[in-house]
Amino acid sequence: MKLAFVLFEYFPFGGLQRDMLAIAQAAVARGHQVTIFTRAWEGGKPKDITVHLLPVTAGSNHRRDVQFAGQVSELWADFDLRVGFNKMPGLDWYYAADGCLSERYSWPRSWLPRYRSKLDMEHAVFAQGSTTRILSISPPQKSLFQDHYGTAEQRFIDLPPGIRRDRVLPQCYESVRMAHREKLDLTDQQPMLLFVGSGFRTKGLDRAIHVLAELPEAQLFVVGDDRPERFAALARRLGVMSRLHFMGGQDNVPEWLWSADLLLHLAYAENTGTVLLEAAIAGLPVLTTKACGYSPYIEQAAMGQVMNDNASLAMMALAAKTLLMQGRDDWRQRGRVFAASADIYDLVEHAVSALEAGDDGEQE
Template identity: 30%
Template sequence: MKKHRLAIVRQKYRPDGGAERFVSRALSALSNQNLELNVITRQWQGEKQDDWHIHICDPQKWGRISRERGFADAARKLWQAEQFDIVQSHERIPGCDIYRAGDGVHRRWLLQRQRILPGWRGQMLMLDRYHRYVMDAEKAMYEAPELKAVICNAEMVKQEIIEDFAVDPKKIHVIYNSIDASRFVPADSMQKLALREQLGIPANAVALCFVGSGFERKGLAAAINAIAGTDRYLIVVGQDKAEKQYQALARSVGCEDRIRFCGMQKETLPFYQAADGLLLPTLYDPFPNVILEAMACGLPVITSRTCGGAEFIEQGTNGFVCDALDISRLREAVMAIPALEYDNKMGMAARHKVMDATPERLSSQLITLYHTLLG
């Protein structure tokens, strides 16, 4: 029986990225199906499975627009020459069969970003040549006759795509990210104590963690302001070239001594296990994996309405959802998170909520979709 050839397009493959984890779980799941697996990428980092075919596609680039356009043109040329049976793109490239909208809708992100910029800079954002290019490419891709299916990781993104691009809802499939709940587990008391000692956080304090790089988008300024004026600690995991500005902000609002900047970490599990909750007031995020990881570790989650992960939060039961910039509501939520050591009802409800989001479920949803398209 002839193998069907599936190509997955991702410009830069780095193992710690959310889209990449989705890709690698999908590819691992598909390796026992009757599919030949191909990846089209500019650069591949990380382990390569024996049966994956990696196609390096790295045209010269002179700037952001040339980087995007160059890769799009070269990747499309490559997949047309190879005549793959299904092309699933994680980049906005017109002509793919399946698009995975892991980054959401670009205009929606810009609208949220405008809220934190001075008026004139906010107006310039929509006129910026690079952002115009991305929005035009996105529109062209949704309107392309080749597009057969869209994969979203949240209902929020599905609705945005329907509203902004009039895509037939039947084409859009919500497939939530998965979590390995046997690896992301709550810590026991002794583990937690040891982890807190390393971070210099008192055993009886309530500590929240913030996990994510790109601090502006993920809402670190709001998280720091929400912690200010409380007795809560904040563990910051992730990197940003403006980190010093956030340290200065913590100093200026008087909570520097209760914030731990831990930088980029290969292994995030210990940081969840040291905390009592996740604080992620992200400006715009389709569905960050960190929400599933934290919930699997038994942490209640505080996040924003413009985060697809809010779909997993039941207000007051396993976390809180409020506007990304509503500092007083965020602070109330921060104060409503109990020390898990004494009251883990919210934490257990959070873990229970994500137990269905298994890699097996994600795989079977993907395989069903591929078979439908190939059928």
């Protein structure tokens, strides 16, 4: 099949972007032809996949989205399937990595042009009159879409997580951990807190910095690309800037997971939270919130603590202290059990199989 994959912007350290590229490469490996339409591409381009750049000129972000959707709709007629990784009209399939905006944008904000435009895009995908099918990766968000739009159950294909197996704790983790911590000028006894993600605000970096302030011996390392200014200002106000380290996007995420002592992912909104499962199979305990779609896995695996969304900063700090007091070997053993037993690795294969099975884009 000729597949059109559509994405507003590609950058190498985004979770949605990684999923899109992995699905595209798996489709090519099965003999399909993939063209990626996007308005911006950062980093190297993949082999055997055409990347078609469509520059847009609109000034605001929501107008750029609309302009891009209009441009790509004029180019995808000859493709067998149109697969969107952002919400827009005319898709055969939508990969639902983003949460339900109708749940978040209530009146009167929903009538502002910026939000109204985004809601219109969402309506085009999920409304009862739409024929777009949905690759669903978050059961809680799926329920919200059905509540707001009445989307038929048969339009959804539920996918398992797609965690990369290179995150699993290896037998040689001790030497990797020691070498990595030496590079960071950390002893084995110093608590190393880790934050991974490129959306600092929604993923709760401010909460992580407040937790850091209550752990005077700890260092917090932030792995991900975003604007750090407001968070650095918060750290300075709390007197912890010397213990907060912005590392930017990193290609060696497994080494960070194996070297740290606690993952802080106290998100305000998170459709899934892939890093939660990456940490768990790496034997790294997790402190997170119920806002994360994958948080039930952490509870089921006993790999950390899941806080209520309205938990106080003091409660979060206390939970972090408690998790750090538990033996690291115990966490590693739990992580190995979870890695060996959980069905969390096959998202990409299931996604491509769904596209192949529903190649006419119609409801079954």
